[in-house]
Amino acid sequence: MDRSLLAGCIIFIVLLAMPMALPLIGQAYLTGLIIKAMLLAIAAISLDLLIGHGGMVSLGHAAFIALGAYAAAIGLESGIENILILLLLTLALTGLIALITGSLALRTSGVYFLMITLAFGQMAYFTLTSLAVYGGDDGLTLWSLATLFGSDVVQKGHGLYFIVLATLIVTWWSVFRISQSRFGRVLRAARDNPERTEVMGYSVTRYRLIAYVIAAMIAGVSGLLQVQHAEFVSPAMATWQRSGDLIVVVVLGGLATRNGAIFGAFFLVIVEEVLGSFLHEWRLIYGPLLVLMVLFAKGGLSDLVVPNGPVPNGPVPKQPVPKRDNGHSA
Amino acid sequence: MSTTLFLILCLNGLQYGMLLFLISAGLSLVFGVMGFINLAHGVQYMVGAYLLFAFTGLTDNFMLSVLLSLLAALLFGLLLEYLVFRHLYKRSHLDQVLATFGIIIFLNELAKVVFGPATLSIELPEFLAGSIQLTEQLRYPIYRLITIGIGVLVALVLYFTVSYTRIGMLIRAGATTPEIVSALGVNIQRLFMIVFGVGAMLAGFAGVIAAPIYAVEPGMGDNMLIVAFVVIIIGGIGSVGGAFVAALLVGLIDTLGRSLATEVLSLVFSPSFANQIGPALASMLIYILMAAILIFRPRGLLPAKGVA
Numbered sequence: 001m002d003r004s005l006l007a008g009c010i011i012f013i014v015l016l017a018m019p020m021a022l023p024l025i026g027q028a029y030l031t032g033l034i035i036k037a038m039l040l041a042i043a044a045i046s047l048d049l050l051i052g053h054g055g056m057v058s059l060g061h062a063a064f065i066a067l068g069a070y071a072a073a074i075g076l077e078s079g080i081e082n083i084l085i086l087l088l089l090t091l092a093l094t095g096l097i098a099l100i101t102g103s104l105a106l107r108t109s110g111v112y113f114l115m116i117t118l119a120f121g122q123m124a125y126f127t128l129t130s131l132a133v134y135g136g137d138d139g140l141t142l143w144s145l146a147t148l149f150g151s152d153v154v155q156k157g158h159g160l161y162f163i164v165l166a167t168l169i170v171t172w173w174s175v176f177r178i179s180q181s182r183f184g185r186v187l188r189a190a191r192d193n194p195e196r197t198e199v200m201g202y203s204v205t206r207y208r209l210i211a212y213v214i215a216a217m218i219a220g221v222s223g224l225l226q227v228q229h230a231e232f233v234s235p236a237m238a239t240w241q242r243s244g245d246l247i248v249v250v251v252l253g254g255l256a257t258r259n260g261a262i263f264g265a266f267f268l269v270i271v272e273e274v275l276g277s278f279l280h281e282w283r284l285i286y287g288p289l290l291v292l293m294v295l296f297a298k299g300g301l302s303d304l305v306v307p308n309g310p311v312p313n314g315p316v317p318k319q320p321v322p323k324r325d326n327g328h329s330a
Numbered sequence: 331m332s333t334t335l336f337l338i339l340c341l342n343g344l345q346y347g348m349l350l351f352l353i354s355a356g357l358s359l360v361f362g363v364m365g366f367i368n369l370a371h372g373v374q375y376m377v378g379a380y381l382l383f384a385f386t387g388l389t390d391n392f393m394l395s396v397l398l399s400l401l402a403a404l405l406f407g408l409l410l411e412y413l414v415f416r417h418l419y420k421r422s423h424l425d426q427v428l429a430t431f432g433i434i435i436f437l438n439e440l441a442k443v444v445f446g447p448a449t450l451s452i453e454l455p456e457f458l459a460g461s462i463q464l465t466e467q468l469r470y471p472i473y474r475l476i477t478i479g480i481g482v483l484v485a486l487v488l489y490f491t492v493s494y495t496r497i498g499m500l501i502r503a504g505a506t507t508p509e510i511v512s513a514l515g516v517n518i519q520r521l522f523m524i525v526f527g528v529g530a531m532l533a534g535f536a537g538v539i540a541a542p543i544y545a546v547e548p549g550m551g552d553n554m555l556i557v558a559f560v561v562i563i564i565g566g567i568g569s570v571g572g573a574f575v576a577a578l579l580v581g582l583i584d585t586l587g588r589s590l591a592t593e594v595l596s597l598v599f600s601p602s603f604a605n606q607i608g609p610a611l612a613s614m615l616i617y618i619l620m621a622a623i624l625i626f627r628p629r630g631l632l633p634a635k636g637v638a
């Protein structure tokens with residue numbers, strides 16, 4: 001058993017024990033915080049598939065979380081209560097939109113991909129603000145939540161906690177499997193050298209598109225569960241600053257590592273909570289902290305990446321200067 | 331819609347476009363010449379606006395405050411370059427995005443702490459506050475006309491500098507082959523610093539100009555940054571001329587779109603539907619334009635020679 005798998009298992013065992021352990025030390029309210037971190041981790045794992053393995057830096061990933069959340073919220077408002085049907089709705093919507101925007105966005109690469117995903121994210125944001133029936137700018141508070149065949153086990157408390165944890169574990173495991181499969185290896189090959197991969201007979205765009213759609217659907221699921229947890233949706237979920245937060249989580253955790261996204265998500269939530277508890281202006285510390293981590297902690301929190309080393313799963317190597325980037329993938 | 335209203339909208343669009351040009355020219359040069367993604371460019375715009383607010387409070391002299399703000403914006407840009415940015419030039423784009431994102435978070439919060447979260451406004455001095463008669467029915471604020479003039483002036487100076495002077499030649503050469511320029515004995519680090527300082531000063535200048543027109547508030551640069559990115563993608567990264575054309579295009583489309591989208595839509599759809607969709611569609615127009623440009627003309631409208 002390798003170390004990263006061991007580390008992952010330890011994280012999950014700790015998380016499993018939390019709902020039982022926290023009340024013993026009188027900190028039961030922390031479960032809400034952990035749910036928040038786990039939801040962030042689910043979305044971050046999906047973004048790592050794009051950035052870490054695919055080399056596609058998306059600045060619009062939060063839009064898919066928001067779309068997933070709105071798909072669920074609109075379903076709920078229309079009287080669909082079963083969470084499995086809502087899940088299908090979410091997956092269908094985010095998958096379809098990712099397929100359309102992805103096939104357009106993937107005509108570009110590098111910095112241009114970052115900009116076009118930003119553009120699509122902004123479009124999603126403005127579309128959501130125009131949904132006057134569903135709260136427009138202000139968002140929508142949901143008075144009834146999804147059920148699992150009439151049972152409220154997926155709505156609150158430990159039921160929701162374990163559903164989110166299970167989703168996290170499934171996401172973590174499947175994205176890892178995907179990254180280790182032939183598909184994942186082609187994706188990384190295309191990240192490191194798209195021309196060579198193309199010449200070897202792989203359609204780089206098709207592989208990237210599939211990864212993009214998978215990542216969007218996972219982000220959508222995170223959005224669906226966010227609705228169950230927060231009982232609220234708003235267009236603010238789709239702003240580019242939220243996408244920026246996701247990139248922070250992925251990069252701080254360590255790119256293309258097994259547990260990096262989880263470390264990053266918990267780091268962000270804990271930093272916000274701890275700094276915020278003794279300093280209202282916690283961002284004054286958080287901002288410079290980010291800068292310092294970029295300047296001095298190159299490998300990310302997950303200490304498994306050898307900085308500057310050509311490891312098989314390693315971080316995106318420094319791309320050629322963008323002026324050489326002609327805007328086409330391959 | 332009357333001709334007068336249309337004219338006013340066009341002038342407003344031009345004025346907004348000039349502001350966008352001041353911001354995006356610097357962003358485009360920094361991006362094109364150094365390959366550096368500076369998300370913090372938007373907060374430099376905010377810094378300019380707050381500097382003007384602080385200096386007008388201190389000196390009570392508008393023109394002097396503008397000059398002091400420009401100088402301070404330049405120094406602030408150079409300070410950021412020295413402390414953070416120069417360590418990032420050789421790093422991956424992702425690191426640059428992350429570090430400059432951290433700077434945005436810090437400066438937005440700092441502005442909130444120092445000046446408070448409320449929206450501030452700056453009074454124009456009397457000789458700038460009036461408006462002049464353009465046609466029989468059209469009066470237009472002098473200050474906005476001056477803004478348009480300044481934009482044209484800066485564009486000309488930049489274009490001339492980049493195209494015809496020695497430093498402009500070095501900038502263009504540095505954008506294409508930094509190693510060779512460096513090997514020829516040019517201090518490329520200093521060149522980068524100059525480009526960066528000028529870019530920061532222009533963004534600060536845009537903030538100074540915008541402060542009396544728009545609201546001064548924490549986070550005011552965030553949206554401008556995104557629109558500035560849209561501009562340089564449409565215009566072509568690293569191209570001053572492209573930034574100018576694209577900034578005017580974006581300024582006009584955005585301003586006209588916001589006023590006309592609902593009307594145009596209601597020609598085809600029911601008024602209530604048009605009212606609901608219009609504003610969102612108007613906000614989306616420039617992003618749709620950018621996505622279309624990226625798909626069909628990935629290097630932008632006027633790509634810089636050697637850069638693309």
